[in-house]
Amino acid sequence: MHPTTELYGRGVYRFLLTRQWVILTLLALLLAPTMIRLGTWQLHRHDHRQALNKVINTSLAAKPVAAETLTSVGGTVAHKDLYRRVTAKGHYDTAHELVVRRRTSTDDEVGYHVLTPFVLDDGRTLLVNRGWIPSPASQTAFPKIPAPPKGEITVTGRLRQDETTAASGIKNVKGLPDRQIMLINSAQVATLLRDSGDTSATQVLGGYVELTSPAPKGGSPELIPSPQEDRSWIGLGDINLPYAVQWWLFAAGVPVGWVILVRREARDRAERAAAETAEAAEPAAV
Known part of the structure; x- marks a missing residue:
């Protein structure tokens, strides 16, 4: 039997009990399930994106309906009605117009969204996001x-x-300049309007509407573009599925890499031990 082969059977893997290899093994045991969970999370994100794309497709393809049929005063907009095309008849209340800070244009320029109360014929108020405008020189005016x-x-x-x-990641900063807000939230905006003296804001419909028509004269405010949607197998800009596969490949590579390192270390130790044994067995020079 070759000396190296013989030493493999003499507890050469006892090095796994050393502190260095115990730490390395524990790290591998921790990394593999963590990477599997990260891959699963990315897959859930992919599934969520695909489900949202389906809702968007259905909503944009449907015929417009009256906004008040899909929302109510103090109510919420159902997920299935997200991006649904709606119409409303009434007039704008520009005296109580607000701007939403830190919003970007199609060119990624930071500015404001214009939020204008739209009073329906029955007296209820619908919030309409009329689009984007650039920031003025003064952030307080x-x-x-x-x-x-x-x-x-x-x-x-x-x-x-x-x-x-929670949904947008935008912090609702307090103490903003007059008529400026961070989030388009119908309940919060209704309270703000009433506090500012808007007596018509007693019945504000839940949610809001992104204006598509009539288009503004001169192109300002800049209308918010339709949500991008892709029909490919992973979805437009959907990097979640490739990331999921990547994490799972990493997870599979952890035990494989560990085994390769262990066998290489065992072989190197066995060869060194065999060399030392052979050297010790040589007769001393006379």
Whole structure:
């Protein structure tokens, strides 16, 4: 039997009990399940994106309906109605217009979204996001906003759910300049409007609408683009599925790498031990 082969049977793997290898083994045992969980999380994100794309497709393809049929005063917009095309008949209340801070244009320029109360014929109020405008030089002064059409009109837009910090990641900063907000939340905006003296804001419908028509004259405010949607197998910009596969490959590589390192270490130790044995067995020179 070859000396190296013989030493493999003499407890050469006892090095696994050393502190260095115990730590390395524990690290491998921790990394593999962690990477599996990360891959599963990415897969859930992928599934969520695909489900949302389906809702968006259905909503944008459906015929417009009256906004008040899909929401109510103090109510919420159902997930299945997200981005549903809706219409509303009434007039804008520009006297109580608000701007939403830290919003970006299609060119990623930071500015404001213009949020204008739209009073329906029955007296209820619908919040309409009329689009994006650039930030003025002063961050405390209320910006100059192009006026919407006057008098009674019919607007069309996409229905959206109320924004929250949990869902959007946007912190609802307090103490902002007058008529400036961080989140489009119908309940919070209704309270703000009433506190500012808007007596017509007693019946504010839940959610809000992203305006699509009539288009503003001169292109300002800049209308918010339709949500991007892809029909490919992973979805437009969907990196979650490739990331999931990547994490699972990493997880599979951990035990494989551990085995390779262990066998290499065992072989190197066996060869060194065999060399030392052979050297010790050589007769001393006379």
